[in-house]
Amino acid sequence: MSKHHFLAFDLGATSGRSILGTFDGVNFEMKELTRFPNAIMELHGKYYWNIFNLYDSLKEGLRTCAKQGIQLTSIGIDTWGVDFGYIGKDGTILGLPRAYRDPYTEGAPEDFFKIVPREEVYRLTGIQIMNFNSLYQLFRAKQTGFSPLNDADKILFMPDLLSYLLTGKQVCEYTEASTSQILNPATRQFETSLLKAAGLRESLLHPLVDPGTMIGTITDALAEETGVGKVPVVTVAGHDTASAILAVPAENKNFAYLSSGTWSLMGVETETPILTQESFERNFTNEGGVEGTTRFLKNITGMWLLEQCRKEWEKAGRSYNYPEIVKMAEEAGKTPSIVNPDDPRLANPASMCKSIAEICIENGLPSPSSDAEYVRCIFESLASRYKDVLNQLSGMVPFPIEKLHIIGGGSQNALLNQYTANAIGMPVVAGPSEATAIGNCMMQAKAAGLVADRWEIRKIVAKSFPTLTYLPD
Numbered sequence: 001m002s003k004h005h006f007l008a009f010d011l012g013a014t015s016g017r018s019i020l021g022t023f024d025g026v027n028f029e030m031k032e033l034t035r036f037p038n039a040i041m042e043l044h045g046k047y048y049w050n051i052f053n054l055y056d057s058l059k060e061g062l063r064t065c066a067k068q069g070i071q072l073t074s075i076g077i078d079t080w081g082v083d084f085g086y087i088g089k090d091g092t093i094l095g096l097p098r099a100y101r102d103p104y105t106e107g108a109p110e111d112f113f114k115i116v117p118r119e120e121v122y123r124l125t126g127i128q129i130m131n132f133n134s135l136y137q138l139f140r141a142k143q144t145g146f147s148p149l150n151d152a153d154k155i156l157f158m159p160d161l162l163s164y165l166l167t168g169k170q171v172c173e174y175t176e177a178s179t180s181q182i183l184n185p186a187t188r189q190f191e192t193s194l195l196k197a198a199g200l201r202e203s204l205l206h207p208l209v210d211p212g213t214m215i216g217t218i219t220d221a222l223a224e225e226t227g228v229g230k231v232p233v234v235t236v237a238g239h240d241t242a243s244a245i246l247a248v249p250a251e252n253k254n255f256a257y258l259s260s261g262t263w264s265l266m267g268v269e270t271e272t273p274i275l276t277q278e279s280f281e282r283n284f285t286n287e288g289g290v291e292g293t294t295r296f297l298k299n300i301t302g303m304w305l306l307e308q309c310r311k312e313w314e315k316a317g318r319s320y321n322y323p324e325i326v327k328m329a330e331e332a333g334k335t336p337s338i339v340n341p342d343d344p345r346l347a348n349p350a351s352m353c354k355s356i357a358e359i360c361i362e363n364g365l366p367s368p369s370s371d372a373e374y375v376r377c378i379f380e381s382l383a384s385r386y387k388d389v390l391n392q393l394s395g396m397v398p399f400p401i402e403k404l405h406i407i408g409g410g411s412q413n414a415l416l417n418q419y420t421a422n423a424i425g426m427p428v429v430a431g432p433s434e435a436t437a438i439g440n441c442m443m444q445a446k447a448a449g450l451v452a453d454r455w456e457i458r459k460i461v462a463k464s465f466p467t468l469t470y471l472p473d
Contacts, residue, residue, distance in 0.1 A: 004073040004448060007033075007065060007231075008440035009058055009162070010240065011079040014038060016054065018061025019434075020070065021441025025450060028464040030437060033064045040099045047103075048096035049158070051085060055165045059226055062218075066227030074444045075166065075218070076236035078243045078436060079158040081179030081287075082134045086152035087170065094148035097158065100132035104144070108136035111143075115197045119280065124191045126273045126286030127181040128299065134180035139198040155204055159238035167233050169216040172206035176238035178288030183208075185273035185286045185294060211237045211290050212447040236443040237290050241265055241297075243439035244407055246290050246454055247432060249462035254402040256393060258386065258420075259435070260410025262304050266389045267297025268397050282392055290443065290454055296397065298389050301341040303410060305378045308352035313371055320371070326415045328372035329379050337365045337377045341385050383419035390424050403427045407435035414468070421470040431467035438465070 006021040008030075016038050021030045036057035041048045058077075065072055086094040098104070109131055113121070118129065127133065134157075141149040156164055157176045164170050177183050177190075182205070184191050192202045217223075217230040237243040244259050259265040273286040273294045287295040310320065320328065337360045339346070349355040353374060357367035360377075368374040386404075394401050403426055406417060411430040421428040432438060442457045451457055 004445065004450060005065075005070050006441040006444040007061065007072050007075045008236070008437045008444075009061065009075070009077045010243075010437045010440060011038060011054065011077070011158070011162075012240065013040075013080050016057060017437070018058070018064065019437040019441070020065070021438070021444070023441070023445050023450060023460075026460075026463075028438070028442070028445075028460055030434065030441065033068075034061045036060070040101055041096070047099040047101055049083065049099050051093070051097055051161060051165070054162065058162065058166065059222070062222070062226035062228045062231075072228060072231045073448055074232045074234050076234055076440045076444045077159045077162050078236055078238055078240045078440050079162070079176075081157075081176060081239050081241075082132055082137070084134060084137075084155045084157045085161040086148035087154045087156055087164075088151055089153040091168075093161075094151055097161065098137060098141075100137075102132075105131045105136045105140050107131070108140045109133075112136060112139050112198070116194065121181065121194070122280045123275060124184055124194060125181045126185045126275050126279075127179070127183075128283045128285040129181075135182050135194060135198065138200055138204075142199045152204065154206060156206075157238065159235075160206075163215050163233050163235070166218045166222060167216040168219050170206055171209050171213065171215055171235060173213075173235040173238040174208045174210050175242035175288040175290070177205075177208060178286075179239055183288070185288070186275070188288075188292070209235055210292075211235050211242075211443050214447065234444055234447045236440045239287065240436045242287070242289050242295060243437075243443065244435040245269060245295055246439035246443060246457060247435040247461050248405045248407060249429070249432070249458050249465070249467060250405060251458075251462075254399050256390060256401045256404050258404055258406045258410075260302055260406050260408045260413075262302055262307060264300040264302035264382070264386075264410065265297050266300055266386060266393070267295055268393060268401065270294045270296050270397065274396055276396065278396060284392075284396070293454075296393075298392075300382075300385055300389060301346060302382065305341055305346060305352060305356070305381075306375065308349075309356075309371075309374055309378070312351060312353055318371060325375055326413070329375040329415055332370070332372040332376035335368070335373060335376045335380060337368055337373070338384050339363075339377065339381045341378075341381055379416050379419055382416060383423040386420050387423040401426070403429055406430045407432060409433055414470075417468070417470045418473060421472050425472050427472075428470040429467050430470065432461065432465040434465075 085097040
């Protein structure tokens with residue numbers, strides 16, 4: 001079989017990349033072509049994403065392909081969830097998309113629950129309550145008379161907005177839409193009752209399309225400007241976590257995953273959503289996955305704790321690279337000081353180190369007395385939290401969990417992987433670290449008819465990318 005080249009645009013809240021995936025029917029390879037910054041832009045007290053800068057960065061990725069003589073089979077885009085842009089009746093993009101960290105949604109869920117009770121919102125959507133969910137962004141925009149909403153014919157979630165810039169075609173991809181808290185995971189349709197409660201029109205959203213749907217080719221002008229020709233753009237699993245889960249090299253369904261980075265997402269893949277009193281009380285979420293699956297998961301604060309501590313140490317003139325940090329944790333020895341990484345006081349404190357110390361003292365534990373002890377405390381606290389959440393998952397899912405797959409950048413943290421295996425008492429399989437981009441490209445391969453389903457994709461990923469297994473010690 002000839003080689004096929006897929007271009008993945010993988011965008012996060014701080015940076016984005018264009019990554020080339022090459023598949024010959026058996027083996028899959030990938031390489032990074034370009035990397036570009038992404039940042040929230042503050043203007044007059046509102047926070048936005050500069051969608052036009054991102055569009056320029058996507059064009060640079062296309063130009064790089066043309067310069068290297070790469071004949072692309074297709075293009076796919078994945079991003080973070082919940083955010084969106086407004087589109088006028090004539091197709092005009094009405095301003096910049098608001099960013100999920102914009103404080104205008106603070107208190108919005110509580111205001112909405114005065115109209116529709118919290119329990120009912122969860123019953124209809126299965127999504128954890130977070131103030132920046134799309135439902136509350138739209139609700140607040142309606143309350144405040146936000147002009148782009150007043151003039152909008154449609155909204156497009158971030159991956160769909162970027163594909164619209166490339167193709168001129170508008171779609172609404174399922175996995176991305178599932179993070180909005182407007183979608184019913186059982187019916188896989190938008191909940192019109194929630195839209196009405198927010199004072200919104202049902203027609204504001206496009207009908208859903210599945211991952212692997214052909215959107216269209218890039219516009220004539222863009223094809224000529226970049227030199228890549230009329231390349232098709234397809235919907236991948238537009239939400240980055242959904243793309244990452246597709247690339248989990250699992251052998252069967254009896255696995256949990258941990259998408260590990262600044263934030264950690266721990267969950268399982270199920271055929272149907274889990275909407276129980278327990279899942280509501282524990283604030284688990286049901287998001288869309290490929291082939292109609294559900295990603296039943298929980299958000300966990302991840303390496304955010306360490307990143308914030310490192311900023312404090314750097315200001316004090318103490319800088320450590322990652323190998324040094326791992327060595328510090330090893331030499332510190334086991335610590336009795338364990339905190340809950342999801343403690344609200346650790347969300348964005350003025351001093352992460354001080355907050356960790358205060359929580360330890362409050363719980364009758366010794367506070368860390370050195371940078372090394374802080375690192376060890378953070379690593380063991382994360383492993384302990386992973387154990388707690390995995391135990392909760394095991395009690396709610398309809399199958400036994402036999403191993404934990406860790407993917408994303410955190411999968412390269414060998415020490416934390418071992419601590420996690422020790423804590424949960426089951427094997428941990430680490431890798432691939434580039435799961436999101438891999439899943440993006442492999443969904444394009446599925447759309448091209450080169451692979452049959454997600455299980456064939458996972459076999460190819462397992463063969464193409466090395467993993468490491470950590471056993472409980």
